[in-house]
Amino acid sequence: LPTVAIIGRPNVGKSTLFNRLVGKRLALVDDQPGVTRDRREGEAHLLDLDFRVIDTAGYEDEDAATLPGRMRTQTEAAVRDADVALFLIDARAGITPLDEEIARWLRVSETPVVLVANKAEGRAGEAGVIEALALGMGDPVQLSAEHGEGVADLFEALLPHCERIEQENAEAEEDDSPDAPLKLAIVGRPNAGKSTLINRMLGQDRLITGPEAGITRDSIAIDWEWQGRRVRLIDTAGMRKRARVQEKLEKLSVADALRAVDFAEVVVLLLDATKGLEVQDLKIADTVLREGRALVIALNKWDVAENASSLFNGVKGALDEGLAQVKGVPLLTVSAATGKGIDMLIKVAFETRDAWSRRVSTGALNRWFERAMEANPPPAPGGKRIKPRYVTQAKTRPPSFILFGTRVDLLPESYRRYLINGIRREFGFGAVPVRLTVRAPR
Ligand code: GDP
Numbered sequence: 001l002p003t004v005a006i007i008g009r010p011n012v013g014k015s016t017l018f019n020r021l022v023g024k025r026l027a028l029v030d031d032q033p034g035v036t037r038d039r040r041e042g043e044a045h046l047l048d049l050d051f052r053v054i055d056t057a058g059y060e061d062e063d064a065a066t067l068p069g070r071m072r073t074q075t076e077a078a079v080r081d082a083d084v085a086l087f088l089i090d091a092r093a094g095i096t097p098l099d100e101e102i103a104r105w106l107r108v109s110e111t112p113v114v115l116v117a118n119k120a121e122g123r124a125g126e127a128g129v130i131e132a133l134a135l136g137m138g139d140p141v142q143l144s145a146e147h148g149e150g151v152a153d154l155f156e157a158l159l160p161h162c163e164r165i166e167q168e169n170a171e172a173e174e175d176d177s178p179d180a181p182l183k184l185a186i187v188g189r190p191n192a193g194k195s196t197l198i199n200r201m202l203g204q205d206r207l208i209t210g211p212e213a214g215i216t217r218d219s220i221a222i223d224w225e226w227q228g229r230r231v232r233l234i235d236t237a238g239m240r241k242r243a244r245v246q247e248k249l250e251k252l253s254v255a256d257a258l259r260a261v262d263f264a265e266v267v268v269l270l271l272d273a274t275k276g277l278e279v280q281d282l283k284i285a286d287t288v289l290r291e292g293r294a295l296v297i298a299l300n301k302w303d304v305a306e307n308a309s310s311l312f313n314g315v316k317g318a319l320d321e322g323l324a325q326v327k328g329v330p331l332l333t334v335s336a337a338t339g340k341g342i343d344m345l346i347k348v349a350f351e352t353r354d355a356w357s358r359r360v361s362t363g364a365l366n367r368w369f370e371r372a373m374e375a376n377p378p379p380a381p382g383g384k385r386i387k388p389r390y391v392t393q394a395k396t397r398p399p400s401f402i403l404f405g406t407r408v409d410l411l412p413e414s415y416r417r418y419l420i421n422g423i424r425r426e427f428g429f430g431a432v433p434v435r436l437t438v439r440a441p442r
Pocket residue numbers: 188189190191192193194195196197208209210211213214237300301302303304334335336337338
């Protein structure tokens with residue numbers, strides 16, 4: 001179900017709206033640690049829309065001095081978990097400085113916002129509705145949560161969001177399923193053997209190959225099966241425009257990689273073993289990782305490689321040194337010409353996607369987190385104590401984590417690295433890119 005968060009300063013009518021939406025269905029209290037302790041969630045029904053609703057009213061009993069800080073934490077946590085935020089203002093009271101501040105927080109979040117002017121029954125709310133335009137969030141939905149007026153307008157405002165989210169959820173579910181086709185792209189410099197490899201994988205001469213660098217081909221996405229599992233192969237070489245100058249081509253292979261990451265879950269960077277690793281290859285690899293895609297590197301033409309083991313170790317070393325953000329990216333050897341190593345390459349590509357799609361429970365994550373903090377307590381830059389509270393996985397594909405706590409924004413890069421590498425090791429993310437962002441309440 002889509003998730004809708006009700007946001008707003010105290011007394012604008014959040015709980016009244018929550019109760020109206022949830023009706024008799026009992027609101028449950030979330031038992032997550034820290035900030036979310038006192039929020040209510042329930043299943044809402046609005047005409048023929050069903051969604052989950054989060055009420056953030058719990059902080060209102062708190063000490064007034066700490067209210068803005070706690071409110072911000074609450075609001076941000078709720079908005080992060082929600083697909084849409086209902087931002088309530090009080091039409092009778094007009095816009096207050098706190099409303100303006102909340103609007104600022106909401107503007108920087110990625111969650112879409114529906115502005116709602118509550119207590120709009122009768123005429124006493126008219127001035128407030130006009131004032132609300134100044135928030136720059138469009139025309140407010142005029143509502144009276146108490147009297148049940150404006151429900152149809154609220155429905156209309158939420159409908160497109162709910163429809164879009166349901167569509168996205170359905171698509172994400174399809175992508176998340178281990179049975180979904182593996183979206184694979186093969187990138188690399190001209191003549192690395194990309195087309196030969198694809199032909200070999202497919203077992204047929206579908207693409208034109210030849211010694212001439214950068215032959216133009218049509219763009220192709222090919223669906224096929226490997227040992228009963230579906231693969232959708234994206235041939236980026238096919239998307240490359242004809243270019244005569246070698247230098248231009250080299251630039252284009254980075255552009256290819258960028259285009260590939262738009263489609264692919266796993267990107268195979270193909271290297272020519274007779275040429276070794278070049279700066280250009282590192283650039284491509286770095287681009288793929290920075291875009292959050294899973295990367296596998298394959299040394300092709302292994303059938304004609306000389307000094308195999310020193311070549312392999314040399315490339316391995318150069319990769320670990322050159323790709324500072326992720327060590328241990330899988331490096332495999334293949335021969336597109338003979339087919340040797342291809343089974344292993346596809347097997348590793350599937351495993352890499354599994355890691356890239358993995359979700360870790362908040363419980364397991366925080367049990368590890370406690371130990372990690374004990375083993376290596378966070379520093380106190382300039383004597384200021386940083387108090388990380390908890391970590392949660394916000395997203396998969398790539399695995400993305402959020403760290404909450406006091407002044408965590410002051411954590412040095414080295415400590416963030418420590419946490420990222422810890423997560424990577426503890427939960428088997430291997431060498432897929434792992435993201436960590438921090439949120440400190442103010
Ligand atoms: P692309 O530009 O990356 O698509 O490269 P191609 O697939 O067109 O291959 C470039 C050249 O390398 C062709 O002459 C291929 O026959 C040759 N080649 C590709 N893979 C191998 C391999 O595994 N071993 C050997 N010996 N040659 C290969």
